[in-house]
Amino acid sequence: MQDIQLSLTEEDYLKAIFNITEKNRGTASTNDIASSMQTSAAAVTDMVQRMASRKLLDYEKYKGVKLNSVGIAFATQLIRKERLWKVFLHQKLGMDWDKLNDAAEQLKHINTIEVIRKLELFLGSPKYDPHGEPIPNADGRFTLRNQTSLFNLRKTDRAKVVAVRNQSSSFLQFLDDCGISIGSQIEVLQEIDFDLSKRIMINDQTSIVFSSKICQDLYVKQLN
Amino acid sequence: MQDIQLSLTEEDYLKAIFNITEKNRGTASTNDIASSMQTSAAAVTDMVQRMASRKLLDYEKYKGVKLNSVGIAFATQLIRKERLWKVFLHQKLGMDWDKLNDAAEQLKHINTIEVIRKLELFLGSPKYDPHGEPIPNADGRFTLRNQTSLFNLRKTDRAKVVAVRNQSSSFLQFLDDCGISIGSQIEVLQEIDFDLSKRIMINDQTSIVFSSKICQDLYVKQLN
DNA sequence: GCATATATTTAAATTAGTTTAAAAATAAAG
DNA sequence: CTTTATTTTTAAACTAATTTAAATATATGC
Ligand SMILES: [Mn+2]
Ligand SMILES: [Mn+2]
Ligand SMILES: [Mn+2]
Ligand SMILES: [Mn+2]
Numbered sequence: 001m002q003d004i005q006l007s008l009t010e011e012d013y014l015k016a017i018f019n020i021t022e023k024n025r026g027t028a029s030t031n032d033i034a035s036s037m038q039t040s041a042a043a044v045t046d047m048v049q050r051m052a053s054r055k056l057l058d059y060e061k062y063k064g065v066k067l068n069s070v071g072i073a074f075a076t077q078l079i080r081k082e083r084l085w086k087v088f089l090h091q092k093l094g095m096d097w098d099k100l101n102d103a104a105e106q107l108k109h110i111n112t113i114e115v116i117r118k119l120e121l122f123l124g125s126p127k128y129d130p131h132g133e134p135i136p137n138a139d140g141r142f143t144l145r146n147q148t149s150l151f152n153l154r155k156t157d158r159a160k161v162v163a164v165r166n167q168s169s170s171f172l173q174f175l176d177d178c179g180i181s182i183g184s185q186i187e188v189l190q191e192i193d194f195d196l197s198k199r200i201m202i203n204d205q206t207s208i209v210f211s212s213k214i215c216q217d218l219y220v221k222q223l224n
Numbered sequence: 225m226q227d228i229q230l231s232l233t234e235e236d237y238l239k240a241i242f243n244i245t246e247k248n249r250g251t252a253s254t255n256d257i258a259s260s261m262q263t264s265a266a267a268v269t270d271m272v273q274r275m276a277s278r279k280l281l282d283y284e285k286y287k288g289v290k291l292n293s294v295g296i297a298f299a300t301q302l303i304r305k306e307r308l309w310k311v312f313l314h315q316k317l318g319m320d321w322d323k324l325n326d327a328a329e330q331l332k333h334i335n336t337i338e339v340i341r342k343l344e345l346f347l348g349s350p351k352y353d354p355h356g357e358p359i360p361n362a363d364g365r366f367t368l369r370n371q372t373s374l375f376n377l378r379k380t381d382r383a384k385v386v387a388v389r390n391q392s393s394s395f396l397q398f399l400d401d402c403g404i405s406i407g408s409q410i411e412v413l414q415e416i417d418f419d420l421s422k423r424i425m426i427n428d429q430t431s432i433v434f435s436s437k438i439c440q441d442l443y444v445k446q447l448n
Numbered sequence: 449g450c451a452t453a454t455a456t457t458t459a460a461a462t463t464a465g466t467t468t469a470a471a472a473a474t475a476a477a478g
Numbered sequence: 479c480t481t482t483a484t485t486t487t488t489a490a491a492c493t494a495a496t497t498t499a500a501a502t503a504t505a506t507g508c
Contacts, residue, residue, distance in 0.1 A: 009465065030486055043466055045487055050464080062473060062486060092316075093342040103336040112327040118317040233495065254456055267496055269457055274494080286456060286503060 001073060004054070008109055011078055013037065013047055014056065015108070017067055018075035027064040076140035082108035083129035084119050090130040091123065097130045097181075098172035131172075132163025132182050132219060148222065150186070150198070151215040158187045159220035166217035175218075178208055186220065225297060228278070232333055235302055237261065237271055238280065239332070241291055242299035251288040300364035306332035307353035308343050314354040315347065321354045321405075322396035355396075356387025356406050356443060372446065374410070374422070375439040382411045383444035390441035399442075402432055410444065 006014070016036040020028040033048070034041045052059035056071045067075060085107035089095045095103070110116070117138070127143045128134055134142045147162050161184045164172065175181070179202055189207060190199035196212035210218075230238070240260040244252040257272070258265045276283035280295045291299060309331035313319045319327070334340070341362070344350075351367045352358055358366045371386050385408045388396065399405070403426055413431060414423035420436035434442075 007464075031484090039465090040467065041486065042468080042488080047465070049487095089339065093339065093346055095338060095342060099338065103334065103339045106334050106336070107331075110327065110330050112330070114319060114323065115313065115317065115327045118319060122317055231494075255454095263495090264497065265456065266458080266498080271495070273457095 001077065002070065004056075004070070004074075006056075006074060009047070010051060010054075010056065011074070011109055013051065014067070014071055014075040015078045015082075017057065017065055018072065018079070021065075021067060027066050029064045033065070073140060076136050078108050080136045080138075080140070081110065081116055083133055083135040084116060084123060084126070085110075086129040086131070087123050087126045087135075088119060096172075096176070098169040098176070100130060101167060128163070128182075130182070131167055132161075146221065147219045149216050150188075150200075150210070150218040150220050151196075151212060153188045153198075153215075153220065153222065155188050155191050158185065158223045160185055160223060161218060162221045163219040164217060165219060171214075171217060174214075178202060179206060180218075185223075225301065226294065228280075228294070228298075230280075230298060233271070234275060234278075234280065235298070235333055237275065238291070238295055238299040239302045239306075241281065241289055242296065242303070245289075245291060251290050253288045257289070297364060300360050302332050304360045304362075304364070305334065305340055307357055307359040308340060308347060308350070309334075310353040310355070311347050311350045311359075312343060320396075320400070322393040322400070324354060325391060352387070352406075354406070355391055356385075370445065371443045373440050374412075374424075374434070374442040374444050375420075375436060377412045377422075377439075377444065377446065379412050379415050382409065382447045384409055384447060385442060386445045387443040388441060389443060395438075395441060398438075402426060403430060404442075409447075 013033070016033055017028045020032050020036060024032070030041050030044050030048075034044045037044065048057065048059050048065050051057050051071075052065075055068065056074070058066045058068050082104045086100045086104045089100050089103055089107075090097055120138075126135060134145065136142045145162065149165070150159070153159060161180060161182055163182065164175070180186075185203050187201040187204075188198055189201050192198065192209070196215075197209055198212075198215055199207060199209050201207050237257070240257055241252045244256050244260060248256070254265050254268050254272070258268045261268065272281065272283050272289050275281050275295075276289075279292065280298070282290045282292050306328045310324045310328045313324050313327055313331075314321055344362075350359060358369065360366050369386065373389070374383070377383060385404060385406055387406065388399070404410075409427050411425040411428075412422055413425050416422065416433070420439075421433055422436075422439055423431060423433050425431050
């Protein structure tokens with residue numbers, strides 16, 4: 001990459017902005033960044049102005065923020081590092097998937113290229129992290145996958161869980177309790193019109209009712 | 225530990241002060257800290273005053289700094305983390321021993337207790353890092369070892385390399401080139417009075433002359 | 449004991465990042 | 479269109495950590 005040295009804070013802003021812009025057709029508002037960073041809107045305005053002057057992003061008063069190619073490159077590398085470390089924490093250290101994010105957030109700041117290269121090899125070049133999120137390769141390219149949320153499946157549809165959208169500890173623990181993890185097979189037994197919940201069969205073993213909220217937070221790949 | 229949250233800078237100061245005081249019968253001077261931290265004496269004075277007010281160390285004007293029990297506990301945990309990560313980088317990722325310190329310096333700031341506990345188990349609870357330095361246990365206790373520098377050995381003495389004192393990249397690469405690593409067998413073939421250098425036999429294979437400086441930077445355990 | 453050298457502290461200024469409160473711009477509603 | 483609500487920016491002040499220069503202590507030499 002360039003020989004620009006980012007502060008930890010700049011790195012956190014870049015990652016937050018990248019994630020927000022992925023949903024908001026390329027632009028992130030001051031308030032959205034503020035709530036994602038748990039800071040004030042005033043702090044965000046000040047920070048993005050400084051980051052704009054460092055050419056990490058494009059900023060126009062009252063119009064929000066867009067990452068430029070430099071910002072995207074950095075953000076992608078940060079996401080790559082964070083997700084590789086998540087794989088390490090889960091697969092090698094055996095940490096539960098609801099406890100990965102805190103540590104990986106810190107680990108993503110580790111700034112030695114050789115470490116990340118060797119870590120990737122050590123882990124067998126995984127393409128997805130323990131929550132099913134794609135891990136960009138060294139060039140920043142993501143492996144795309146056709147997936148949909150469980151919410152969109154219909155009665156008798158069968159599918160495989162490929163990712164979680166919500167990564168809160170409580171949601172992940174709940175899934176654990178239901179016996180759901182990445183790769184679980186599910187089948188829609190019943191669609192309940194009343195509240196859009198669904199009765200689901202998990203791994204041909206257990207049946208359970210999922211609220212529409214839960215269905216929306218689970219990404220699946222439909223089978224046949 | 226306590227629920228005191230240290231800044232990265234405070235952590236780096238604590239580690240530096242701990243290492244300095246290990247050599248200077250318990251006390252670290254402003255200038256020594258400054259040169260170790262690559263900063264100005266004025267910055268050190270200011271910082272240690274703030275750290276003293278946070279009860280991390282004892283400071284008396286013009287008298288230098290001593291760590292108190294809180295500071296020692298933190299410093300020890302930092303050293304523990306740094307050395308465990310060094311083992312990981314070397315043994316699991318295969319990084320050369322002359323490239324470990326940069327990355328481990330950053331990794332030592334990772335602040336999730338569960339990560340360090342699981343990392344230790346994953347590594348098999350090593351007692352020494354790749355440079356032969358002892359790794360304190362979770363309670364902060366170091367495993368001591370009787371060792372001496374190669375400088376103190378005499379003709380016909382045989383010994384095993386247990387640690388390096390100097391961890392500069394150039395020294396470590398030089399040792400690599402000589403075929404010396406932790407565990408190597410050596411024998412003093414000849415003491416050269418002129419400059420206190422020594423001719424050494426390495427692993428009963430190669431003979432080489434080491435300057436007195438090199439001898440001082442190698443710690444060994446004497447055999448019989 | 450005095451002069452000089454060295455080490456340390458203080459003072460003043462700077463930078464990154466933050467907060468709260470006030471001002472200004474934009475969006476929404478009637 | 480105009481009033482109101484929401485969002486964003488600016489202003490002023492603060493903290494952590496730093497720098498350089500000046501002041502003060504301490505140590506050393508004679
Ligand atoms: Mn962070
Ligand atoms: Mn500003
Ligand atoms: Mn550090
Ligand atoms: Mn101060």
